[in-house]
Amino acid sequence: MSAVIELSKALINRASVTPDDAGCQALIAKRLEAIGFDSHWLPRGKVSNLLCLGPGHGPLLLFLGHTDVVPPGRESAWTSPAFTATERDNRLYGRGAADMKSSVAAFVCACEALATSQPLGIRIGVLLTSDEEGPAQDGIQAVTDELTQIAGEVSWCLVGEPSSQAQLGDVIRIGRRGSLSGTVSVAGQQGHVAYPELADNPVPRLAGFLTALSQTHWDEGTADFPPTGLQITGISTDTDVGNIIPGQASARFNLRFSPASSADALRNQIDQLAAQHAGEAQISIDWHLSAQPFVSQPGALRAAVEHVIRTQSGHAPIANTAGGTSDGRFIAPLGAEVIEFGPVNASIHQVNESINLDELNALTHWYGEIIKRLAAVI
Numbered sequence: 001m002s003a004v005i006e007l008s009k010a011l012i013n014r015a016s017v018t019p020d021d022a023g024c025q026a027l028i029a030k031r032l033e034a035i036g037f038d039s040h041w042l043p044r045g046k047v048s049n050l051l052c053l054g055p056g057h058g059p060l061l062l063f064l065g066h067t068d069v070v071p072p073g074r075e076s077a078w079t080s081p082a083f084t085a086t087e088r089d090n091r092l093y094g095r096g097a098a099d100m101k102s103s104v105a106a107f108v109c110a111c112e113a114l115a116t117s118q119p120l121g122i123r124i125g126v127l128l129t130s131d132e133e134g135p136a137q138d139g140i141q142a143v144t145d146e147l148t149q150i151a152g153e154v155s156w157c158l159v160g161e162p163s164s165q166a167q168l169g170d171v172i173r174i175g176r177r178g179s180l181s182g183t184v185s186v187a188g189q190q191g192h193v194a195y196p197e198l199a200d201n202p203v204p205r206l207a208g209f210l211t212a213l214s215q216t217h218w219d220e221g222t223a224d225f226p227p228t229g230l231q232i233t234g235i236s237t238d239t240d241v242g243n244i245i246p247g248q249a250s251a252r253f254n255l256r257f258s259p260a261s262s263a264d265a266l267r268n269q270i271d272q273l274a275a276q277h278a279g280e281a282q283i284s285i286d287w288h289l290s291a292q293p294f295v296s297q298p299g300a301l302r303a304a305v306e307h308v309i310r311t312q313s314g315h316a317p318i319a320n321t322a323g324g325t326s327d328g329r330f331i332a333p334l335g336a337e338v339i340e341f342g343p344v345n346a347s348i349h350q351v352n353e354s355i356n357l358d359e360l361n362a363l364t365h366w367y368g369e370i371i372k373r374l375a376a377v378i
């Protein structure tokens with residue numbers, strides 16, 4: 001069994017559902033300390049964060065990842081237990097096999113393989129959190145100040161999130177969209193459904209507003225981003241019976257937005273729509289901005305990743321900003337070039353999450369080649 005399969009299994013066997021790291025990071029720290037890395041523990045509340053810094057000098061390549069996983073869901077639906085790493089049909093099964101314990105293991109094993117070679121001329125760091133799949137408040141966001149105090153400037157950040165779609169390296173991410181959520185409440189007057197003249201039903205006004213929201217064209221997107229999109233994710237009233245006109249109706253919606261629209265501009269536009277359709281005095285919106293969009297301009301890291309994927313697979317990767325948010329959004333504002341490249345994402349957050357064993361071994365080799373390529377061209 002290759003070192004990376006062994007390490008991936010050891011990580012999967014630790015049931016690290018957010019925010020519990022379950023000993024994954026201690027295992028990584030031990031492995032990296034053995035090849036000269038220094039460990040810096042940066043816990044926040046129940047969240048475990050670990051920064052391991054390699055020896056040597058030069059610009060810093062930071063590998064960014066998470067050791068937490070989403071819950072297994074209905075465990076009886078799994079063919080083998082979610083937290084017992086199992087090899088079957090040339091695949092490794094278990095929660096975190098693709099998102100993203102395997103890529104953490106791959107990067108660690110790539111560092112181990114390079115440890116005996118000449119000094120590279122770049123420094124390598126590994127930053128891990130156990131709060132990526134959760135609120136992400138005590139995770140990477142909370143430790144960026146300490147990261148720069150300890151490690152100095154971050155030149156490049158390689159995020160090991162599962163970016164690949166059908167085969168390893170077919171897609172890399174050069175940024176991510178922003179995420180803005182709103183909960184809208186429309187007030188009315190509760191009453192008997194048979195006496196509407198004595199009540200004021202807020203539902204039609206909410207419905208009008210939601211229709212306007214879903215018909216609005218927000219922007220055209222940019223060269224790197226698709227147009228901003230809005231999805232309504234829930235509708236409710238304060239009563240749940242057939243003979244009462246509700247006194248309040250509410251709904252939730254989420255925007256995935258491109259840099260063509262700012263969060264402030266979107267909020268203003270939506271506030272105006274709300275006033276138009278539901279009356280300013282009777283409508284209120286609670287906002288939650290969970291991610292600003294980011295994109296990295298082409299630099300040395302993207303060139304190295306694309307070169308290695310092209311050389312190893314024979315195909316140039318598609319570079320896009322699709323998918324949900326990632327912790328890369330907290331590192332990009334530090335000025336680092338952020339590129340995401342990791343396993344195939346077809347099974348992530350699903351039952352029977354898995355990774356192809358050949359692709360896991362390849363990922364380890366390719367990460368090593370990326371490090372060497374980056375070191376060679378700077």
Ligand SMILES: [Zn+2]
Binds near residue numbers: 066132
């Ligand atoms: Zn992930």
